Amino acid sequence: MELINLQTFSFYFFATTAVLSALGVILHRNPISAAVLLVLTFFSLAAIYATIGAVFIATMQVLVYAGAIMVLVVFVLMLLSLRLENISKLWDNPIRKLGLFGVVGILLFLIAANISLGVTYPKVSGKGVNANGEYEYVFGQNDSQTNNPNSQPNEFSSKENLSKELNNISSKGQSDSNVVSAKGNVAAVGAVTFLEYLLPFEMISILLLVALVGAVILAKKRKEEEGV
Amino acid sequence: MDPHISGIPLNHFLILAGILFSIGVAGVLTRRNAVLIFMSVELILNSANIVFVAFSKVLGTVTGEVIVFFVMALAAAEAAVGLAIVIAIFRHKKTSNVDEINLLRG
Numbered sequence: 001m002e003l004i005n006l007q008t009f010s011f012y013f014f015a016t017t018a019v020l021s022a023l024g025v026i027l028h029r030n031p032i033s034a035a036v037l038l039v040l041t042f043f044s045l046a047a048i049y050a051t052i053g054a055v056f057i058a059t060m061q062v063l064v065y066a067g068a069i070m071v072l073v074v075f076v077l078m079l080l081s082l083r084l085e086n087i088s089k090l091w092d093n094p095i096r097k098l099g100l101f102g103v104v105g106i107l108l109f110l111i112a113a114n115i116s117l118g119v120t121y122p123k124v125s126g127k128g129v130n131a132n133g134e135y136e137y138v139f140g141q142n143d144s145q146t147n148n149p150n151s152q153p154n155e156f157s158s159k160e161n162l163s164k165e166l167n168n169i170s171s172k173g174q175s176d177s178n179v180v181s182a183k184g185n186v187a188a189v190g191a192v193t194f195l196e197y198l199l200p201f202e203m204i205s206i207l208l209l210v211a212l213v214g215a216v217i218l219a220k221k222r223k224e225e226e227g228v
Numbered sequence: 229m230d231p232h233i234s235g236i237p238l239n240h241f242l243i244l245a246g247i248l249f250s251i252g253v254a255g256v257l258t259r260r261n262a263v264l265i266f267m268s269v270e271l272i273l274n275s276a277n278i279v280f281v282a283f284s285k286v287l288g289t290v291t292g293e294v295i296v297f298f299v300m301a302l303a304a305a306e307a308a309v310g311l312a313i314v315i316a317i318f319r320h321k322k323t324s325n326v327d328e329i330n331l332l333r334g
Contacts, residue, residue, distance in 0.1 A: 007234045015244045022248055022271055026255035031264055038267050041248075045274055048244075052233050054281050057296050061277075064300045069270065069307045076311045077263055080324050128290030135290065188290050189297070197294050204301045211305035215312035221319075 010110050011051050018044035035074050042066040047111045053135075056186045127196075128188040137191035139180045231286045241282035248275035262314045262324045266307060273303045 021044065024037040042065040049058035130136040182191045193201055231238045248271055255268030277296045284292025318324050321331070 005235055008236055011234075011236050011240070015240070018244070019247050019251070022251045025267055025271065026251055026259060026264075031261055034264060034267060038270065041271065042274070045278065048278070049281055052236070052281065052285055054285070054293055057277070057281055057293050060297060060300055064304060065270070065274070069304055072307050072311055073263060073267060076314060079315065080263070080318055129288040137290075185290075185293075189293050192290050193294050193297065197298075200298060204298055208301060208305050211309050215308040218309070218312035219315045 006113060007051050010113075011048060013110070014044040014047040014051070017041075018048070031077050032074070035070060035077060038073075039066050039070050042070070043107065047107065050111055054185060056189045128192045135183065135185045135188040137182045137188040137195075139182070139191070139195075233282060233285045238282055238286055241278055245275040245278040245282075248272075248278070260325050260327050262317075262326050262329075263311070265326065266310050266314075269306070270303060273299055 018041050021037045021040040025034045025041065028034045028037060042061060046058040046061040046066070049055075049061060128135060128137045130138075182188055233241065252268045252271035252275065255271065256265050259265055259268065277299055280292040280296045280299070284290060284296075314324055317329060317331070321329060323329070
């Protein structure tokens with residue numbers, strides 16, 4: 001085993017960062033600092049996902065957690081006007097500002113190095129992963145190597161139809177005309193989501209709609225309170 | 229059999245998830261500000277996500293990653309509704325401290 005392996009190193013580095021910043025979230029007295037430390041935790045977890053090759057999940061972690069949810073949390077914290085004075089002190093101090101930028105730069109470099117390095121996969125095949133352990137989702141069942149023993153006969157026919165449709169659209173005239181494969185993490189995850197988990201996906205979208213409408217109604221000012 | 233992901237033992241992912249889960253539970257139990265309790269709940273959900281992704285890699289299927297996507301959507305919905313409730317309670321009681329909220333007292 002190599003002495004210095006970037007993947008192993010960055011896993012333990014980001015795991016330590018995640019644990020320490022998570023401890024900071026629950027121990028720090030200033031809620032805004034706790035929120036910033038929680039963003040650091042989310043970024044460390046995104047780096048761990050990128051280290052083990054789950055690029056789609058890493059992207060969603062940054063977009064959804066560090067982007068959307070944390071904006072919501074910080075916005076509410078500011079609306080409740082909890083102590084804010086420490087953040088402006090941090091930005092007044094040039095040395096601490098430089099240190100902050102340095103930490104962010106090192107984190108970005110490590111994440112980029114991990115993604116460009118590629119990932120060694122376990123040699124197992126399953127849903128969305130081929131026999132070499134790479135992300136691949138095969139539409140159509142004529143390929144014996146990637147045959148999925150768990151698939152039901154009724155979804156078999158729909159996949160076959162879909163692969164035919166896809167072939168007609170692309171019209172490349174491949175020799176193996178019944179098989180279309182989606183390669184890569186995002187494509188494999190997307191194929192599994194929309195072919196096998198379509199109903200849960202739609203239910204999640206309805207749940208999000210209901211939650212957002214409910215949130216707006218809850219946070220709205222009532223009419224009798226408007227005059228106050 | 230000791231499964232590895234990119235040279236890292238599966239156990240270490242599970243230990244990391246366990247530590248984060250414990251920190252999240254400690255935060256829910258000890259903090260009094262409602263928004264910080266929500267942040268601790270996010271930590272708990274993230275520890276579950278680590279376990280999903282790690283087992284998804286070991287078992288060679290992307291189903292776990294799809295479920296992580298659903299968990300993230302649920303976390304977004306939870307944060308939206310929860311923070312709206314916090315704002316509504318703050319407007320009513322002028323506090324976001326869960327100790328001082330006694331609206332459900334009989």
